[in-house]
Amino acid sequence: MEKEALIPEIGIVTDIRIDTPDVRTFRVVTPDGKKPFVHIPGQCAMLSIPGVGEALFSITSSPTNTEFMEFSIKKCGCVTSFLHSIEPGQYVTIRGPYGNGFPVESAFKGKDMLFVAGGIGLAPLRSVINYCRHYRENYGKIDIVYGSRSMQDLVDYNEIVEEWCKEDGISVHLTIDREQPEWDGHVGFVPNFVKELQFDTNKTAVLCGPPIMIKFTLAGLQEMGFKKDQIYTTLEMRMKCGIGKCGRCNLGDKFICKDGPVFRFDQLEELPDEY
Amino acid sequence: MKSISLSNLPELLSAIAAKEALYLPVDTKEGAEYKAYAEGDSLSLACNTNRSAKDFFFPQVEDMAAFKVEGKKIEIIDVRKETEDFVIFGARACDVKSFEVLDRVFLADPVDTFYKNRREHSTVVALACSAPEETCFCSSFGIDAAEPQGDVSAWIAEGRMFFKPNTQKGETLLSALSALLEESDGAAVEKAKEETRTIMGQLPLQNLPTEHFKPEKLMEHFNDPKWKELSQACIGCGTCTFVCPTCQCFDIRDFDTGNGIQRYRCWDSCMYSDFTQMAADQPRHTQLERFRQRFMHKLVYYPANNEGLFGCVGCGRCLAKCPISMNIAKVMKALGGDK
Numbered sequence: 001m002e003k004e005a006l007i008p009e010i011g012i013v014t015d016i017r018i019d020t021p022d023v024r025t026f027r028v029v030t031p032d033g034k035k036p037f038v039h040i041p042g043q044c045a046m047l048s049i050p051g052v053g054e055a056l057f058s059i060t061s062s063p064t065n066t067e068f069m070e071f072s073i074k075k076c077g078c079v080t081s082f083l084h085s086i087e088p089g090q091y092v093t094i095r096g097p098y099g100n101g102f103p104v105e106s107a108f109k110g111k112d113m114l115f116v117a118g119g120i121g122l123a124p125l126r127s128v129i130n131y132c133r134h135y136r137e138n139y140g141k142i143d144i145v146y147g148s149r150s151m152q153d154l155v156d157y158n159e160i161v162e163e164w165c166k167e168d169g170i171s172v173h174l175t176i177d178r179e180q181p182e183w184d185g186h187v188g189f190v191p192n193f194v195k196e197l198q199f200d201t202n203k204t205a206v207l208c209g210p211p212i213m214i215k216f217t218l219a220g221l222q223e224m225g226f227k228k229d230q231i232y233t234t235l236e237m238r239m240k241c242g243i244g245k246c247g248r249c250n251l252g253d254k255f256i257c258k259d260g261p262v263f264r265f266d267q268l269e270e271l272p273d274e275y
Numbered sequence: 276m277k278s279i280s281l282s283n284l285p286e287l288l289s290a291i292a293a294k295e296a297l298y299l300p301v302d303t304k305e306g307a308e309y310k311a312y313a314e315g316d317s318l319s320l321a322c323n324t325n326r327s328a329k330d331f332f333f334p335q336v337e338d339m340a341a342f343k344v345e346g347k348k349i350e351i352i353d354v355r356k357e358t359e360d361f362v363i364f365g366a367r368a369c370d371v372k373s374f375e376v377l378d379r380v381f382l383a384d385p386v387d388t389f390y391k392n393r394r395e396h397s398t399v400v401a402l403a404c405s406a407p408e409e410t411c412f413c414s415s416f417g418i419d420a421a422e423p424q425g426d427v428s429a430w431i432a433e434g435r436m437f438f439k440p441n442t443q444k445g446e447t448l449l450s451a452l453s454a455l456l457e458e459s460d461g462a463a464v465e466k467a468k469e470e471t472r473t474i475m476g477q478l479p480l481q482n483l484p485t486e487h488f489k490p491e492k493l494m495e496h497f498n499d500p501k502w503k504e505l506s507q508a509c510i511g512c513g514t515c516t517f518v519c520p521t522c523q524c525f526d527i528r529d530f531d532t533g534n535g536i537q538r539y540r541c542w543d544s545c546m547y548s549d550f551t552q553m554a555a556d557q558p559r560h561t562q563l564e565r566f567r568q569r570f571m572h573k574l575v576y577y578p579a580n581n582e583g584l585f586g587c588v589g590c591g592r593c594l595a596k597c598p599i600s601m602n603i604a605k606v607m608k609a610l611g612g613d614k
Contacts, residue, residue: 001353001355001357001388001392002386002388003388004339004353004355004387004388004389005385005386005387006339006340006387006527006540007339007340007351007353007355008340008351009351010349010350010351048529050342050344050349050529050536050538051342051344051529051531051536052529053528053529054527054529076554076555077553077554080554086347087347089347090347091347091348091349092349093342093349093351211556236553237551237553237558238550238551238552238553238557240525240526240527240540241525241527243385244380244383245380245381245383245387245523245525246524246525246526246527246543247523247524247525247543247545247572248524248543248550248551250545250568250572250576252493252497252576252579253490253493253575253576253579253580270493270494272493272494272497272571274558274559274564274568275558
């Protein structure tokens, strides 16, 4: 019988990194040790534990990683809680890739980039950031603003400090919500920090984080002079199929799983604000 | 055109059932329902069935895959089976049109193999309506109840049933039954069509306004203040979505059988609050938003993606079944500018 998109494949979790008190990063390969499938930054995959449920996650690793796939997952519901209880060697099911992904080979090419993330919102952006780092010559100056509740809540702090911060042409701006004795960096919310930093308006901005962060960061960037067609985000909605059929993530004449999850803000302006 | 005397129809049904699985509407105490043919069943002449015909291609519940879980290991079992050939005998024009609406969802890339398999194995004999009801409004969407599509079109006139094949599958079915069928001219059928159209023309919901539901009016309709009043009495029971021939939203769930995990899909409804509920929040907080989603999808979102084809076929089931008497006809009138 021909291939059915809704029937998944087996994936094996070979490594689990504890990033924060409620975020772990899962490394997934196929039973023969390969990367499950090819994707572009911003695309997603359906992971499931049979008997627990299936849910859509953005792929955190960059497509330039050809050996495995990584998912940074925050513990917040049924499937994610279960995933936080597993150990390496655990089988999962995987299917995908789903969604449009970021226009890394078109609109982003040659642009100075500004990435703004809050909390677990870094998960989908990490894929693009590392893609841009890999093909460094294709992109201009890169600024990354990343904030979370506390220093312990910054996801994969190691890579940020040991790799991103040390690279030429990349400026990393970290912030945490409240003062901490061991933190000598910026303290304050992401939207205010972005305003303080005052970025050049020729940049292409990509936002991902809690809705409240997106709302105020978007407003701040617009005040600075950014146009809506320069600002991208990636949306989240409940999904069951991932292929535009189950109806759950319908937003106007779009399906987030298929036509998104990446949208430009001028595109979102023409859609109902039910997201 | 082929025909058979209505008194010989039982023989015809019996002959089809001898060849392949046959489903047809029959009268029950609660009204007409589709069922698998059993010897002696007679075709219901009711205007339409309580449940739509979508079950044949998109059943209310169906298994998608099975899993064996052992410790950390999982095995995936493909439980799909090739469907047997079957005939749906007596589907009305609206339900036949609904298959086209569903096709554009399930047969779009990537194709839904469960649905496609059933579609490929089916032959649809569509029966023209003789007695359309007050709740019927297929003509508002350009559907002619007197000229149903399908693999075979059929009409009842002057004590006979007439058949015209429209597809290769239809030809095959009729030629297998040729010993029972007589060659006829279409004069009686033409008369029956005119009668049906005359009745349709007198029904109250024949010309609902559709011209307003253009893609460019998406935000205007979405933001229409009338949604508040329209949705006020909706109790979110989801009956409309379950009887609707075109509602295709589904859920995918797992069930522990005690001997492995069965993954199945089942109908779901955008009228339910947990349809879009996520761990942290949800985008549609009130019944207004859920109600609006259902009608916007049928009248604006779906047509915008399907060359203007509406996601409603005017079968009238939701009009007959809604416990608060709210329905798409009222929504169309309100949004279409009918004061």
